[in-house]
Amino acid sequence: xxxxxxxxxxxxxxxxxxxxxxxxxxxxxxxxxxxxxxxxxxxxxxxxxxxxxxxxxxxxxxxxxxxxxxxxxxxxxxxxxxxxxxxxxxxxxxxxxxxxxxxxxxxxxxxxxxxxxxxxxxxxxxxxxxxxxxxxxxxxxxxxxxxxxxxxxxxxxxxxxxxxxxxxxxxxxxxxxxxxxxxxxxxxxxxxxxxxxxxxxxxxxxxxxxxxxxxxxxxxxxxxxxxxxxxxxxxxxxxxxxxxxxxxxxxxxxxxxxxxxxxxxxxxxxxxxxxxxxxxxxxxxxxxxxxxxxxxxxxxxxxxxxxxxxxxxxxxxxxxxxxxxxxxxxxxxxxxxxxxxxxxxxxxxxxxxxxxxxxxxxxxxxxxxxxxxxxxxxxxxxxxxxxxxxxxxxxxxxxxxxxxxxxxxxxxxxxxxxxxxxxxxxxxxxxxxxxxxxxxxxxxxxxxxxxxxxxxxxxxxxxxxxxxxxxxxxxxxxxxxxxxxxxxxxxxxxxxxxxxxxxxxxxxxxxxxxxxxxxxxxxxxxxxxxxxxxxxxxxxxxxxxxxxxxxxxxxxxxxxxxxxxxxxxxxxxxxxxxxxxxxxxxxxxxxxxxxxxxxxxxxxxxxxxxxxxxxxxxxxxxxxxxxxxxxxxxxxxxxxxxxxxxxxxxxxxxxxxxxxxxxxxxxxxxxxxxxxxxxxxxxxxxxxxxxxxxxxxxxxxxxxx
Amino acid sequence: xxxxxxxxxxxxxxxxxxxxxxxxxxxxxxxxxxxxxxxxxxxxxxxxxxxxxxxxxxxxxxxxxxxxxxxxxxxxxxxxxxxxxxxxxxxxxxxxxxxxxx
Numbered sequence: 001x002x003x004x005x006x007x008x009x010x011x012x013x014x015x016x017x018x019x020x021x022x023x024x025x026x027x028x029x030x031x032x033x034x035x036x037x038x039x040x041x042x043x044x045x046x047x048x049x050x051x052x053x054x055x056x057x058x059x060x061x062x063x064x065x066x067x068x069x070x071x072x073x074x075x076x077x078x079x080x081x082x083x084x085x086x087x088x089x090x091x092x093x094x095x096x097x098x099x100x101x102x103x104x105x106x107x108x109x110x111x112x113x114x115x116x117x118x119x120x121x122x123x124x125x126x127x128x129x130x131x132x133x134x135x136x137x138x139x140x141x142x143x144x145x146x147x148x149x150x151x152x153x154x155x156x157x158x159x160x161x162x163x164x165x166x167x168x169x170x171x172x173x174x175x176x177x178x179x180x181x182x183x184x185x186x187x188x189x190x191x192x193x194x195x196x197x198x199x200x201x202x203x204x205x206x207x208x209x210x211x212x213x214x215x216x217x218x219x220x221x222x223x224x225x226x227x228x229x230x231x232x233x234x235x236x237x238x239x240x241x242x243x244x245x246x247x248x249x250x251x252x253x254x255x256x257x258x259x260x261x262x263x264x265x266x267x268x269x270x271x272x273x274x275x276x277x278x279x280x281x282x283x284x285x286x287x288x289x290x291x292x293x294x295x296x297x298x299x300x301x302x303x304x305x306x307x308x309x310x311x312x313x314x315x316x317x318x319x320x321x322x323x324x325x326x327x328x329x330x331x332x333x334x335x336x337x338x339x340x341x342x343x344x345x346x347x348x349x350x351x352x353x354x355x356x357x358x359x360x361x362x363x364x365x366x367x368x369x370x371x372x373x374x375x376x377x378x379x380x381x382x383x384x385x386x387x388x389x390x391x392x393x394x395x396x397x398x399x400x401x402x403x404x405x406x407x408x409x410x411x412x413x414x415x416x417x418x419x420x421x422x423x424x425x426x427x428x429x430x431x432x433x434x435x436x437x438x439x440x441x442x443x444x445x446x447x448x449x450x451x452x453x454x455x456x457x458x459x460x461x462x463x464x465x466x467x468x469x470x471x472x473x474x475x476x477x478x479x480x481x482x483x484x485x486x487x488x489x490x491x492x493x494x495x496x497x498x499x500x501x502x503x504x505x506x507x508x509x510x511x512x513x514x515x516x517x518x519x520x521x522x523x524x525x526x527x528x529x530x531x532x533x534x535x536x537x538x539x540x541x542x543x544x545x546x547x548x549x550x551x552x553x554x555x556x557x558x559x560x561x562x563x564x565x566x567x568x569x570x571x572x573x574x575x576x577x578x579x580x581x582x583x584x585x586x587x588x589x590x591x592x593x594x595x596x597x598x599x600x601x602x603x604x605x606x607x608x609x610x611x612x613x614x615x616x617x618x619x620x621x622x623x624x625x626x627x628x629x630x631x632x633x634x635x636x637x638x639x640x641x642x643x644x645x646x647x648x649x650x651x652x653x654x655x656x657x658x659x660x661x662x663x664x665x666x667x668x669x670x671x672x673x674x675x676x677x678x679x680x681x682x683x684x685x686x687x688x689x690x691x692x693x694x695x696x697x698x699x700x701x702x703x704x705x
Numbered sequence: 706x707x708x709x710x711x712x713x714x715x716x717x718x719x720x721x722x723x724x725x726x727x728x729x730x731x732x733x734x735x736x737x738x739x740x741x742x743x744x745x746x747x748x749x750x751x752x753x754x755x756x757x758x759x760x761x762x763x764x765x766x767x768x769x770x771x772x773x774x775x776x777x778x779x780x781x782x783x784x785x786x787x788x789x790x791x792x793x794x795x796x797x798x799x800x801x802x803x804x805x806x807x
Contacts, residue, residue: 680803683736687728 004051005066008090011047011100012139012153014040015132022129033125034115037132041108044139048100055097055534062537067091067145067209087207091145094535095359099142099285102363106277106370107135109509113374114269116506117381121267127167131273134160138278141285147196147206147215150289154192154250154282158185161279165266177262184259188249195242202227202235208289216292225296233305240294240306244287244313251283252340253347254317258604261336268377271332275339276370284346284362288355295354303438311351315433315442315449317344320601322452326459326586327597330387331376334460338413339369341449345429348442353432356532360524361425363531367520368412368422371513375406378502378510379464389460393467398499403465405510410461412517414454414565417558421521426450428524431553447560454564462572526550712753720746733787733797737780744776 018040022033055064069089076084090096111131118127137160140153159182166178199215200206202224207214214220224236247253252260260280264271274280287294287310297304318341325337342365350358380387382399396403412422430450433443501507524531526546533540571585587594599605723742730736748769755765791797 678806680806681800682802683728683799690724690728 001066001068002054002092004047004054005068005090005092007047008051008068008092008143011044011051011104012136012143014044014047014136015139016136019129019132019136022125022132025125025129027122027125030124033128034111037128038108038111038115040132041104041111041135044135045101045104045108048097048104051092052097052101055092055094063093063535064537065091065093065209067207069145069207069210072148084204086148087146087205087210088149089145089207089210090143090149091209092143094537095285095288095355096142098359098363098534099281100139102366103135103138103142103277103281106366106513107138107273109512110269110272110277110370110374111135113272113377113506113509114267116503117269117377118267123167127164127267130160130163130167131269134164134270134273134278138282141282145208145214147199147208147290150286151192151196154246154286155189157250157279157282158182158189161185161263161274164270164273165263167266167270171265174265177259177265181259181263184256185249188246188256190245191242192246192249195239195246198235198242199239202239216290221292221296224293225298234296234298236293236296237305240290240304241309243290244294244306244310247283247286248313249283250286251280251343251347252317253283253313253344254320255603257317257321257340258607260340261333261600264330264332264336268332268373268380271336272370272373272377275336275373276366280339280343281362281366284343284350284358287347287350288359288362291350291355307351308438309351310347311433311436311438311442314344314347314349314351315445317341318348318449319445319452320344322449322456324597324600325456326452327584327594328456329390331379331389331392331460331464332373332387334389334456335369335372335376338372338453338457341453342369342413345426345446345449348446349425349429349432352436352442353429356529356535357428357432359535360531361429364412364421364425364517364520364524367513368409368420368517371405371409371510371517372413374506374510374513375402375409378402378506379406381502381506382499384499389463392464394465395499396465399501401501401507401510405507405514406465407461408514408517410457414457415450415557415561417554417561419518419521421517421519421524423557424521424524424526427550427554427557428526430557431526431550434553447557450557451560451564454561455568458565458568459572462568466573709753709757712749716746716749716753719743719749731798731800733790733799733802734784736799737783737787740783741776741780744772748772 015037018036022036025033025036057064067089068091069087072086072088074085111128114127114131118124121127134157137153137156141150141157144150144153162178162182165181166175168174169178196206203215203220205213205215205220208216210217212219221236224239225234227235229235229238249256260275263274266274294306294310295304321337321340321344325334325341328334328337342361346358346361346365348358349361378399379392379395379402382395382402383392386392408420412420415423415426417423430443430446433446434440436442522528526549528540528542529546530540584594587598596602720743723739723744723746726739726742727736728739730739751765751769751772755763755769758765787797790802794801
């Protein structure tokens with residue numbers, strides 16, 4: 001076994017240690033906290049690279065895979081009369097290695113960026129503590145070779161996201177968003193937990209790979225596929241769908257996507273971390289990890305139900321979220337919905353094309369979405385906490401670096417042909433969807449999603465970077481008002497006078513990410529699918545013919561992107577020059593649809609009137625039961641107890657104590673009377689003696705008679 | 706020879722006088738004298754019963770001799786006590802000696 005496999009645990013352990021140490025630091029030790037977090041992340045990044053290198057060579061069975069397992073604890077099993085073990089472990093394979101490099105690298109850049117972004121926040125130290133914890137939890141998910149270890153890290157990610165989304169907890173909306181994120185993902189995690197327990201009860205192990213005995217290996221899969229449960233589903237399918245619930249919660253798939261846009265309440269680096277590297281990627285990664293289970297089916301020719309579910313949910317999410325993004329005005333919310341939509345793409349790619357397709361989009365998306373979020377953070381920072389794109393404009397002159405990098409990120413997200421990574425990864429998903437045997441609908445949904453993505457991103461670009469180069473006076477007044485009303489506001493030190501470019505500590509990560517947003521596409525083009533070969537364990541061949549094969553489809557997607565961007569340009573290039581931007585041209589044309597989209601299809605309201613109302617009704621019922629019935633019972637019991645104790649006291653005081661006291665009193669009284677006889681007068685005693693003597697004599701005489 | 710009854714009546718009178726003295730007098734020395742009288746009445750009875758009983762046995766005389774000896778010792782102790790108390794309290798009154806009351 002390679003030494004790096006044995007010490008793979010160091011990669012998540014270092015940020016965890018950094019988080020622990022940062023938690024102990026005083027508030028003023030800002031530099032130490034940042035150094036700890038960034039330093040630990042850098043070492044983890046180097047270790048991740050060291051782990052990445054050996055995976056480049058192929059193992060005997062195609063894919064390089066080494067794992068290190070150990071027994072966590074044993075317990076007696078009643079059914080088998082033997083000790084069962086719970087094993088944990090970590091695995092190093094291309095999937096892990098690639099994710100490790102991506103998470104540590106993007107995480108590191110975001111950490112560095114945060115130094116600039118959070119520079120004026122008084123809770124800087126706490127922020128870095130949470131960031132490191134977040135990264136550590138995600139790295140734990142990535143290296144886990146046991147579903148249990150993965151689940152533990154999974155929940156840690158949930159905790160860290162709760163802490164970070166609610167980082168500015170004095171804002172009620174942030175506190176609510178943190179709770180929403182935590183509770184919504186918990187709904188999915190319930191399914192995950194059930195699936196995990198079911199898997200354990202069927203296979204007796206939660207290890208993924210264990211030299212042939214793991215739950216993702218052949219023997220276990222055959223067993224799981226052979227058995228069927230309700231509706232004729234194979235158990236493997238049922239379990240993977242349950243686990244998919246967890247992934248859907250974390251990765252914001254419909255209908256559990258509601259928390260993700262609200263998570264924008266956190267500081268922007270957190271949004272970047274959640275959307276790019278750590279949190280939402282976890283769900284897709286989980287699906288990729290359990291792909292053997294997900295795709296297992298009795299007949300190898302047919303596609304398993306699990307994959308179908310994943311593909312359908314993904315494609316619906318992709319379009320659904322893209323629609324909503326068109327009608328949003330908050331710069332971060334647009335990006336949030338685009339993340340939901342792109343996550344849908346990843347799930348779709350995973351469902352129709354396999355691990356490599358989904359993961360490729362995950363990796364490219366991680367880079368350009370981190371870039372976009374950090375860019376939006378830079379914009380927000382520059383515009384003094386303004387997040388409404390209608391109040392921005394002309395930033396391309398004032399913030400040139402941000403503009404250039406943001407444009408690259410936006411073009412990558414839109415899937416601008418040939419040059420950008422997003423094009424290759426998205427095109428591949430569409431190609432796979434096109435070749436899918438089951439249905440063509442996901443393909444068309446994907447194309448519509450791509451169209452909408454290009455549309456809303458171009459719209460955003462126009463609003464933010466083009467047009468008149470000043471923030472409208474109203475916006476400045478708004479910002480000032482916001483600052484004066486909120487004394488805790490973290491960035492209120494500088495007066496809201498001019499828009500400025502962000503410091504180099506913030507723009508440098510942007511530039512690095514932009515470079516990767518362009519170059520990453522090269523590792524996964526159809527002509528040289530290195531990425532796929534890497535994940536599948538075979539050497540890729542340069543084959544330009546492949547490029548020609550997919551050319552038709554590429555042309556379609558290119559046309560779609562160009563049309564969308566052109567349309568958006570037509571609609572918005574004029575609007576951005578106007579003074580009043582309050583009414584969107586689309587809103588004028590289709591007020592009904594606009595309202596529907598702007599209100600996110602009323603999903604939140606739907607939940608409000610259904611699930612939340614049900615929950616509330618149940619709480620009211622519980623409250624009523626608690627107040628009347630249970631309180632009654634408790635009061636009765638308490639009264640009974642009081643009565644009993646009263647009786648007990650009565651018996652004790654009156655009967656026991658009283659009798660004893662009475663006896664004592666009598667004794668004391670008689671003693672007092674008796675003691676009067678001893679008056680110290682000797683002659684009195686003598687007299688008594690004399691009288692007694694006389695009495696004795698008289699008695700004797702009486703007797704003698 | 707004077708009959709026994711006379712002696713007995715005499716000794717009874719003597720006893721009663723001593724008893725009354727011991728009972729009534731306030732002066733401690735007089736109380737002691739009363740007690741001596743009662744002792745002597747008892748001694749007289751011993752002698753009288755001895756004289757009119759078996760004169761061979763000398764137990765009555767022995768009793769009396771012992772009694773007189775003890776009475777002497779007792780008087781000595783009693784007087785010593787009385788003097789000690791007097792030194793302490795400057796009084797002879799019996800009813801003042803009530804420190805041992807309950």
